[in-house]
Amino acid sequence: MAEEGYKVVLNVYDLSNGLARQLSTSFLGKPIEAIWHTGVVVYGNEYFFGGGIQSLPAGTTPYGRPVRVVELGETHIPREVFEDYLRDISPRYTAETYRLMTHNCNNFSNEVAQFLVGAGIPDYILNLPNEVMSSPMGPLIMPMIQNLESTLRSNAAPMATQFVPTSASVSVSAPPMPPPQKKPNSAAGSSESKKQEEEKKSEAAAKVGDSLGGARGKVQEEVMREFAAIMASGTLRASEAAALAMRRVMERHGDATTMQQS
Template identity: 55%
Template sequence: MEQTSAAFSVQLYIYDLSRGMARQLSPIMLGKQLDGIWHTSIVVYGEEFFFGGVGISSCPPGGTMLGPPDNVVELGSTEVNEEIFMDYLSSLGETAYRGERYRLFEHNCNTFSNEVAQFLTGHKIPSYITDLPSEVLSTPFGQVLRPILDSIHIAPPGGNVINGPQNNS
């Protein structure tokens, strides 16, 4: 008997890590307006998935220390089932999205969300999020801050690591 495929809703959760400070301070510090410092995650199959300094993690939607998202964008739906998606995440977690590969500007939570969104729905996440690093680095202050910012690894507490470091005791 052939099983009919189900469609699963896919959402992008957007968090402003600066909690509004970027909007206030960016014109002074960078000479341009930034609306936020964005952390994103993908919500599908009743779980929130994100990438940070420990690798790919998941939690109940809104379940990290960041609390509820500042914005939710409906990305569409997917017919990819959860088992295939988890296999896909496992392979990403073993290769491109291992924790030590995290880079604040080039390879971060938003890079991950964009790739996963395209895998699930064929759509990219909004460009104002993916363009943020180059906007910051295009300013003199961004260039000065780059060595400091490059050393920052963001990993919101409260998630379960998927294919991260196993048994580090």
């Protein structure tokens, strides 16, 4: 007689509660649909990676109601065999090995899905880190990500990340303005006038770049301060604290940032 089959589904959550879709273009310079978290549901339980491999009865995880439920297929692997497999891979899924960009809950779900049904989870979930890092803000948020990962491993409050200005956000002294001249009537005079107008536009663009660079650095530091304060309260896990810190800062700056982009 064939082994009994077990349905396998993927619960998909948006840790930003819709804010990523609303504000990602303003903060990252490109649209991001959501900040994905996933868990694999099988044998009546949901299995996920958060400070280690965890299992809770389906529908009772701290992430609330999933925004999507993706059917992955059916497995004939007995529960005992699956949980032996989880014990085997558990040394690779701990708080110390967690990496926000390369070794996170979605990577765990993908590996588990391949074991159970021979296929991974949707690419749009796995490709989220690449989407973020390929955005204009990607290089600026990498120091914050590295700081957060260090915090997850040491369980210490993070220091605010120092903002390193890019070439576009470095202030430069404006060149001295040429002395006023009489308006020429020749074609050469017209060319000189256009050149001066272009120089003024370049100076204005440099000032805008400096302002935006400083604003992004302040947002980054605010996120780290919020994260440190939430972790100090001892009421949330690091992954939840990180999502809440980002949400609070995005809510504070969303209107102003959207106006800047208009």
